[in-house]
Amino acid sequence: MNNTIFPQAALPTGTPTDDSTPTTLDKRIVGERNRTDVLTWLARFGWLTNRMVAALVWSDAAQAQAMARRTLKALTDDKLVIARAMPKGTVYVLSAKGARLLTEQTGMEAEGGNALALGNPVHRAASNWYLIRAVQQGLGVVTEHEIATERGPCRVLKGKQADGMVIADNGRCVWLECENSQKSRPERHKTVALVQECIGGERQVELAPGLWLARLALVATNEQALRWMAASFQDAHRMGRLTDSQVAEVDVCLLPISESLVPGDAIDGNLYWDVLLPASS
Incomplete structure (x- = not known):
């Protein structure tokens, strides 16, 4: 895969709508x-x-x-x-x-952020930038902050908390999993289990009314973090716990983030077609 669009303010009566100079x-x-x-x-x-x-x-x-x-x-x-x-x-x-x-x-629910815990800035920046790309493409998003403060459609599923969500007009939802360091084996297994139990099956998981979990996107800020996650999926696939079609529902994105939280060029792909299949050839 590779928003909420705010309504335009209504122009007052008599405001020019042609190419005249703005007042x-x-x-x-x-x-x-x-x-x-x-x-x-x-x-x-x-x-x-x-x-x-x-x-x-x-x-x-x-x-x-x-x-x-x-x-x-x-x-x-x-x-x-x-x-x-x-x-x-x-x-x-x-x-x-x-x-x-x-x-x-x-009327929007909002809170001041003076005491907001900033957490891992690089991890959050990876989520933010990935979601910003989706916003620019006209897609709906649920941010990591909204999920953490229980303003999203769901906070935890199968022991995992999403790092963000991207939502298409048809209600199909992409679950975002960001990585900027090596995760423990149990944590990687939770991500694999989420796909195994909730994605690519005959019955899609409904996260909220009209919102269905369809795909997972792995976003890594460095190649090593992506390799570790890919290896866990490869093991599960080799052992028959994940089908080809399930792995094909997992997108990958290498998105470097600098210490000053500036993104580098993103490289997008698919876990099955661009990572696992070439590795098995």
């Missing part, structure tokens, strides 16, 4: 909508970098990072957003004031 009122409406979008994405993801905000709100703009930087500074000056220092860079979270404003404006 000050037009710019103000767009600016307020962008501010609300930034607050909304921060509420959904928990924390974001400037680059992530730019990719979500200004994905097609030539000066996306500059626009994100200006908006985040203005929101920080207004005490709606808090900048939190990371070892190599800065991330942004909602303030309590920003959360209250967002709830008042949109």
Whole structure:
């Protein structure tokens, strides 16, 4: 495989809709909508970098990072957003004031992130960037933060907690599993068991009304982490615990993340066709 789309603000009566020069009122409406979008994405993801905000709100703009930087500074000056220092860079979270404003404006459940545990930043960044790509493709997403705070369709399935979900219009859901280090054998076996018991069978697992678990995506920030997970799937496949069709429902993505949480070029593939099958030849 290789969102929630926010509705456009209604134009007031009399606002030009042709190619005429935008008025000050037009710019103000767009600016307020962008501010609300930034607050909304921060509420959904928990924390974001400037680059992530730019990719979500200004994905097609030539000066996306500059626009994100200006908006985040203005929101920080207004005490709606808090900048939190990371070892190599800065991330942004909602303030309590920003959360209250967002709830008042949109009715969306939101909480301030001043005391939010940032966890493993590289792991979370891998999830964030993978989901951001899906948003840019017009797909729905459930973030790792939403799942961890029980605002997703399901928190735990077969002993596993998703690192995010990608949802197509037909309700088919991709379960995201991110890796940035070697996991223990029991933890790798849990991921394999999730596919064995819940994916590729005759009856799909319903995560929520109208939402069905269809695929799993393994996203690794380095080749070694991906090799360890692939080896566990290969063992299960060789022993007959996973069918060809089940392994073919697992996507893989090598997505390098720098210490400053900037993504490298992603390499996408399929676990069966691009990893297991060539290895057995």
